[in-house]
Amino acid sequence: MNPWPMVLADLRALRWTAPAIMLLVALAVATGIAIGAQERALRQGSARAADDFDLIIGAPGSQTQLLMSSVYLQLDALPLLDGRVLKALALDERVGSFAPVAFGDVSRGYPVIGTTAAFASRWGRIAPSEGRLFTTEGEAVLGADVLYRLGDTIEPSHGVAGHVSRPGQADEEELSHRHEGHGYTAVGRLPRLGSPWDRAILVPIESVWEVHGLGNGHAEEARGDAPFWHAGSGTGDRRPAEEARIGPPFDGKRVPGVPAIVVKPRSVAGAYALRAQYRQGGTMAFFPAEVLVSLYGALGDMRDILVVASASNAVLILASVVLLLIAVNGLRRRRYATLRALGAPRSYVLLVTWIGTIVLIAAGCLIGLLLGVIATHAISGLVAARTGLSLSPAIGLGELAQAGLLCVVGSLLALLPAAISYRSPIIQDLRD
Numbered sequence: 223m224n225p226w227p228m229v230l231a232d233l234r235a236l237r238w239t240a241p242a243i244m245l246l247v248a249l250a251v252a253t254g255i256a257i258g259a260q261e262r263a264l265r266q267g268s269a270r271a272a273d274d275f276d277l278i279i280g281a282p283g284s285q286t287q288l289l290m291s292s293v294y295l296q297l298d299a300l301p302l303l304d305g306r307v308l309k310a311l312a313l314d315e316r317v318g319s320f321a322p323v324a325f326g327d328v329s330r331g332y333p334v335i336g337t338t339a340a341f342a343s344r345w346g347r348i349a350p351s352e353g354r355l356f357t358t359e360g361e362a363v364l365g366a367d368v369l370y371r372l373g374d375t376i377e378p379s380h381g382v383a384g385h386v387s388r389p390g391q392a393d394e395e396e397l398s399h400r401h402e403g404h405g406y407t408a409v410g411r412l413p414r415l416g417s418p419w420d421r422a423i424l425v426p427i428e429s430v431w432e433v434h435g436l437g438n439g440h441a442e443e444a445r446g447d448a449p450f451w452h453a454g455s456g457t458g459d460r461r462p463a464e465e466a467r468i469g470p471p472f473d474g475k476r477v478p479g480v481p482a483i484v485v486k487p488r489s490v491a492g493a494y495a496l497r498a499q500y501r502q503g504g505t506m507a508f509f510p511a512e513v514l515v516s517l518y519g520a521l522g523d524m525r526d527i528l529v530v531a532s533a534s535n536a537v538l539i540l541a542s543v544v545l546l547l548i549a550v551n552g553l554r555r556r557r558y559a560t561l562r563a564l565g566a567p568r569s570y571v572l573l574v575t576w577i578g579t580i581v582l583i584a585a586g587c588l589i590g591l592l593l594g595v596i597a598t599h600a601i602s603g604l605v606a607a608r609t610g611l612s613l614s615p616a617i618g619l620g621e622l623a624q625a626g627l628l629c630v631v632g633s634l635l636a637l638l639p640a641a642i643s644y645r646s647p648i649i650q651d652l653r654d
Contacts, residue, residue, distance in 0.1 A: 225570060225573045225574045225577055226577075228574045229574055229577050229578045229581065232574065232575075232578045233578060233581065233582075239546065240582055243543050243546065243547075243582045243583075243586065244582055244585050244586040244589055245586070245589075246539045246542065246543060246586065247539060247540070247543065247582070247583055247585075247586025247587060247589075247590060247628070247632065248586045248587070248589035248590035248593055249539070249590065249593070250535055250536035250539045250540075250586075250590065250628065251536070251586065251587050251589075251590025251591060251593075251594060251624075251625045251628055252590045252591075252593035252594040252597055253535065253536075253594075254533070254536065254594075254621070254624050254625075254628075255590070255591065255594025255595070255597075255598065255617060255621040255624065255625065256594050256597040256598050256601060258618070258620055258621050258624070259594070259598045259615045259616065259617055259618065259621055260598050260601050260602065260605075260613075260615060262615075262616075262618065263598070263602055263613040263614060263615040263616070264605065264611075264613065265518055266613075266614065267416070267611040267612055267613040267614070268294070268514060268517075268611060269511075269514060270416060270417070270612070271293060271294065271415075271416065271417035271418065271419075271611060272289075272293050272510040272511070272514065274341075274344045274345070274347075274484075275292070275293050275484050275510050276484070276485060276486045276487060276493060276509070277484070277485040277486075277487060277493055277496060277497060277507060277508075277509060278292055278293075278482055278483070278484060278485070278507065278508060278509075278510060279303065279307065279311075279482070279483040279485060279496075279500050279505055279506070279507045280292075280300065280301075280303055280481060280482045280483070280505070280506050280507075281300070281301035281302060281303045281304075281479075281481075281504070281505065281506065282301070282504065282505070282506045283300065283301055283506065285506065285508050285512070285513050286513055286516075286517070287300065288300060288481075288482055288506070289508075289510055289513045289514075291325065291481065291482070292323050292325075292481070292482040292484070293417075293418075293510060294417075294418050294609065294610075294611070295325070295333050295335070295418040295419065295421070295422060295610070296418075296609075297325050297326070297333055300481040300482070301481075302478070302479030302480060302481060303479050303480055303481065303482070303483060303505065304479055304504070304505075305477035305478055305479050305480070307483060307500075307505060308320070308322065308477055308480075308483065309477070311483065311485065314496070315488075316487055316488055316489070316492030316493075316495060316496055317485055317486075317487060317488065317492075317496070318486045318487060318488040319340060319341075319345050319485075319486040320483055320484065320485045320486065321337050321338040321340060321341035321483070321484050322336070322337060322338070322427050322480035322482070322483050322484075323335060323336070323337050323341075323480065323481065323482040323483070323484055324336035324337070324427055324430045324431075324480050324481055324482075325481065326380065326430075327378040327379060327380060327430070327433065328378065328379055329370075329376050329377060329378050329379065329423060330369070330370075332365075332368050332370075332421055332422060332423050333421070333422050333423070334362075334376075334378045334406075334422075334423045334425060334430070335419075335422045335423065335424050335425070336424075336425055336426065336427040336428075336429060336430030336431070336480075337424055337425075337426075337427055338426070338427065339355040339356055339357070339363075339426075341484060342355055342356070342363050342412065342424045343355060344415075345486055348412065348413055348415075349413075350363065350410040350411055350412055350413075351366070351411055351412065351413040352372055352410060352411040353372050353408075353409050353410030353411060354409055354410045355409075355410055356409055356410070356424070356425065356426055358426070359426050359428050359429045359432065360405070360406055360407060360429060361406060361407055361408075361409045361425070361426070362376055362406035362407065362408050362409065362423050362424065362425045363408075363409065363410040363411065363412060363423075363424045363425075364408050364410070364411045364412065364423060364424075365411075365412055365415075365419055365420040365421050365422045365423065365424070366411065366412055366413060366414040366415070366420040367414075367420040367421050367610070368411075368420075368421060368422070368423055370408050370423070371408065372408050372409065372410070372411065373407065373408060374407075374408050375405045375406070375407060375408075376405060376406040376407070376408060376423060377404070377405050378404060378405075378406070378433060404432075404433045406423070406425050406429065408423075412424075414612075416611070416612030417610060417611065417612065418609060418610030418611065419610075420610055420612075421610050427480070431478050493509070497509065536628055537631075540583075540628070540631060540632050540635055541635070543579075543582075543583070543632070543635075544579075544635045544636065544638055547579055547636070572641070575636075576633075576636055576637060579632075579633075579636035580632075580633050580636055583629055583632035583633060583636065584629055584633075587625045587626075587628060587629045587632075590625060591617070591621075591622075591625055594617065594621065594625075595617055598615040598617070599615055601615075602614075602615045
């Protein structure tokens with residue numbers, strides 16, 4: 223006997239119960255999928271954003287705080303690194319390129335970052351999508367998502383600790399801390415990097431020093447030698463011609479301190495040697511991957527907790543579904559007893575009940591996959607809007623396996639109401 227007509231009849235009879243069961247199963251599947259896919263997307267996006275930060279040097283303090291400020295532009299007050307470190311890096315054979323990173327100002331909610339043109343182009347790896355890189359003080363390069371246009375005048379304001387304004391808008395708090403008499407002209411725009419730097423306004427480091435009354439690093443030595451660096455020129459790469467122009471020993475007073483220095487070593491061995499050297503003597507150095515691993519560990523622990531909670535929730539939902547189906551089958555005992563009285567074998571009733579339950583659970587799992595994809599992209603959008611990270615969430619084999627396992631477990635549990643229907647006596651069911 224074909225069980226499907228009876229299965230469809232049973233499902234139609236569950237007019238409100240069937241959608242509720244599918245929704246419960248779908249929510250259980252979607253929750254597990256969203257947790258796994260989002261955590262993986264966050265790892266990949268944050269790792270991509272740190273690709274150009276080979277080695278970070280700063281003043282002693284929290285590595286995590288320095289990483290979040292310099293790489294992900296979650297800006298906070300940081301101690302300044304002595305300017306003499308810049309001269310030492312310029313003379314170091316192990317250093318291929320280096321660039322200071324200074325922050326603290328904002329404009330319409332966008333962070334104003336002082337650095338070099340070399341680092342703005344990511345050591346020459348990218349070219350502006352519009353205009354050009356800055357070449358002198360008073361010029362600025364815009365991140366891909368900054369709403370200023372080329373030629374606009376950008377007026378910086380001093381950032382206030384703990385205050386976050388909406389990107390693209392200057393609120394009253396920002397306007398009250400504006401640096402009067404200082405401004406930048408937007409001369410270029412960078413292509414999209416998929417990182418928080420897409421929302422940054424990049425200016426020469428000397429401009430940041432000048433705005434804050436720290437000098438611009440261009441004072442000549444008494445003997446008349448040229449300054450050891452010019453951020454706007456794009457230098458910071460250590461070349462023999464530039465070494466000859468560095469001049470006498472640098473006493474650290476000409477160039478102010480900076481919150482962070484990004485270093486691109488010439489070799490892997492040089493990178494580890496530099497890290498070891500600048501982990502002492504009043505400095506701190508680390509590879510971003512070191513800090514990210516610890517952060518990912520904490521994130522993974524949190525994910526594991528959420529996964530366990532999600533799995534426990536799924537088990538409870540399946541148990542509730544089974545209990546509900548047992549109750550529903552109890553209301554339909556007379557129907558099944560009539561079928562058996564008309565000659566239907568016990569196995570037919572078992573199959574009808576089991577298939578009906580499997581259909582509901584499988585449909586719930588498929589709907590859950592769809593809801594999980596929608597939820598993951600929605601959460602990624604919220605994270606990207608908050609952090610600037612470009613996330614690419616995708617459903618992997620782990621999430622598919624999780625949904626499949628839930629479907630298998632649900633199918634096994636579905637045997638319980640089917641077995642009850644199978645063992646139910648005909649005469650007693652007809653009398654009830």
